[in-house]
Amino acid sequence: xxxxxxxxxxxxxxxxxxxxxxxxxxxxxxxxxxxxxxxxxxxxxxxxxxxxxxxxxxxxxxxxxxxxxxxxxxxxxxxxxxxxxxxxxxxxxxxxxxxxxxxxxxxxxxxxxxxxxxxxxxxxxxxxxxxxxxxxxxxxxxxxxxxxxxxxxxxxxxx
Amino acid sequence: xxxxxxxxxxxxxxxxxxxxxxxxxxxxxxxxxxxxxxxxxxxxxxxxxxxxxxxxxxxxxxxxxxxxxxxxxxxxxxxxxxxxxxxxxxxxxxxxxxxxxxxxxxxxxxxxxxxxxxxxxxxxxxxxxxxxxxxxxxxxxxxxxxxxxxxxxxxxxxx
DNA sequence: TGCGGGTTGTTATATAGCATTACAATCGAC
DNA sequence: GTCGATTGTAATGCTATATAACAACCCGCA
Numbered sequence: 421x422x423x424x425x426x427x428x429x430x431x432x433x434x435x436x437x438x439x440x441x442x443x444x445x446x447x448x449x450x451x452x453x454x455x456x457x458x459x460x461x462x463x464x465x466x467x468x469x470x471x472x473x474x475x476x477x478x479x480x481x482x483x484x485x486x487x488x489x490x491x492x493x494x495x496x497x498x499x500x501x502x503x504x505x506x507x508x509x510x511x512x513x514x515x516x517x518x519x520x521x522x523x524x525x526x527x528x529x530x531x532x533x534x535x536x537x538x539x540x541x542x543x544x545x546x547x548x549x550x551x552x553x554x555x556x557x558x559x560x561x562x563x564x565x566x567x568x569x570x571x572x573x574x575x576x577x578x579x
Numbered sequence: 580x581x582x583x584x585x586x587x588x589x590x591x592x593x594x595x596x597x598x599x600x601x602x603x604x605x606x607x608x609x610x611x612x613x614x615x616x617x618x619x620x621x622x623x624x625x626x627x628x629x630x631x632x633x634x635x636x637x638x639x640x641x642x643x644x645x646x647x648x649x650x651x652x653x654x655x656x657x658x659x660x661x662x663x664x665x666x667x668x669x670x671x672x673x674x675x676x677x678x679x680x681x682x683x684x685x686x687x688x689x690x691x692x693x694x695x696x697x698x699x700x701x702x703x704x705x706x707x708x709x710x711x712x713x714x715x716x717x718x719x720x721x722x723x724x725x726x727x728x729x730x731x732x733x734x735x736x737x738x
Numbered sequence: 739t740g741c742g743g744g745t746t747g748t749t750a751t752a753t754a755g756c757a758t759t760a761c762a763a764t765c766g767a768c
Numbered sequence: 769g770t771c772g773a774t775t776g777t778a779a780t781g782c783t784a785t786a787t788a789a790c791a792a793c794c795c796g797c798a
Contacts, residue, residue, distance in 0.1 A: 437738075438658045444646035445707070450714050450726075451620040451635060453733040458617040459660070460737055461610040476610060477784090487603035494746065499597050501618070503786055508748065530746040530793050548604070555609050561735055567609075570736070573729045574612040576720055578619055636755095653775065662757055667777065689764045689775040 461558060468554030469547070477502075479551065481510045482536075482544050485520055490533040492525075519543055620717060627713035628706070636661075638710065640669045641695075641703050644679055649692040651684075678702055 437443075446452045465476055477500060484499050485491055497507030511534065514520035519540035522532035536544065559567050596602075605611045624635055636659060643658050644650055656666030670693065673679035678699035681691035695703065718726050 438654065441643070441650075441654065441658055442646035443658075444642040446639060446642050447734065448714075448730075449710055450718055450730070451617075451624050451710070452639065453730060453737075454613065454617040454620045455635065456737050457733050458610075458613040461613045465610050475784095476614065480605060480611065483603040483605050484600070487601035491600075492746080495597065495600065499600055499602075504747070505749080505787085506785060509784090528746080528794070532747075551608060551610070555607075559609055559736060561738060562732065566732055566735070569728065570732045571607070571609070571612060573721065573725055573732070574616050575606065576725070577718060577729070578612075578615050579720060651775080661755095663776070664758080664778085665756060668755090687765070687775080691776075 464554050464558040465551065468550050472547075474547065478510055478513060479547060481507075482514060482519060482540065482547070485514070485534045486536045486541065486544050489535050490523075490525075492531045493534065494531070496534065514540070517543075623713050623717040624710065627709050631706075633706065637669055637672060638706060640666075641673060641678060641699065641706070644673070644693045645695045645700065645703050648694050649682075649684070651690045652693065653690070655693065673699070676702075 462476065465479075469479075481496060481500060484496060488495075493507050493511055494504055496511070497504045500507060500510070511520060511522070515522065518537055521535055521537055523535060525531055525533045559570075562570065621635065624638075628638075640655060640659060643655060647654075652666045652670055653663055655670070656663045659666060659669070670679060670681070674681065677696055680694055680696055682694060684690055684692045718729075721729065
């Protein structure tokens with residue numbers, strides 16, 4: 421089982437501002453600002469979960485299953501914004517690690533219901549703590565009031 | 580030359596919130612909020628530039644070359660947060676479209692200098708207008724004051 | 739009761755966007 | 769001039785996803 425994110429020194433994929441270079445009016449576009457911030461967030465997440473073989477998508481999946489016991493794989497896929505096949509791979513991963521189990525549903529013989537195992541729950545709690553701490557570090561440039569404001573604005577932005 | 584983003588109806592890759600589903604405490608994490616907002620931004624960008632065969636990365640590259648005439652490909656790669664090979668592909672694309680030209684540098688025979696062509700400039704101006712308008716639509720849920728605040732916060736967040 | 743269209747999980751395949759590696763030409767320092 | 773580092777380039781590989789195909793199953797309807 422190979423880790424899906426290699427740990428390398430100075431890794432590409434994130435945007436490091438280059439000294440003495442003009443970025444035109446890129447800084448005016450929300451798309452660019454959001455992209456940059458999001459990449460920084462991925463970086464922070466990656467740093468916080470090093471050697472854990474987890475990814476943002478997997479963490480999201482774990483959280484959503486935990487919050488919606490009995491969820492269907494299709495529903496999970498929709499929540500993740502991914503195709504059914506992708507959802508299945510995440511579930512496979514979670515199941516292999518003993519974090520989630522598929523149980524037959526009585527109302528529909530086609531679909532499974534997804535449930536966190538005990539191990540999945542503790543695992544999720546630990547991850548949660550870790551991610552929360554990292555989030556604070558990631559946003560350490562902002563004052564508490566500013567963080568709250570940012571959260572609110574981002575939430576409002578996405579309706 | 581195939582378009583790199585197919586235009587399809589309801590496309591995966593973006594996060595659509597699912598009715599009656601709990602997202603746990605995902606909404607507290609900046610990583611998740613930023614990711615969601617960024618995907619929405621990509622979607623908006625994609626809609627605004629439909630059938631133009633352009634991508635956020637290409638648009639960024641075009642802008643940066645415009646703002647830094649004579650730029651080196653390596654420097655462009657650094658600015659984009661991508662490897663040299665990736666920068667080359669973007670430049671190839673821009674050159675094939677007649678938007679950018681490579682000129683020999685007198686100070687270094689290894690590297691090229693990148694310059695917008697006249698066509699590249701008008702093209703960039705048009706794109707800029709389009710993206711700017713789309714940005715406004717994308718952020719239409721926010722009041723002007725809120726948009727300014729969001730911009731400022733995002734900027735501060737990334738140092 | 740059985741038929742037909744849509745849905746679910748699954749598998750296999752394709753594709754896009756990258757990074758990685760390798761290489762020749764060139765630079766810079768000693 | 770020699771050696772290590774850098775530049776653009778080309779070839780290759782990899783990872784994350786989407787897409788397509790399929791069998792089992794649900795539901796509505798005659």
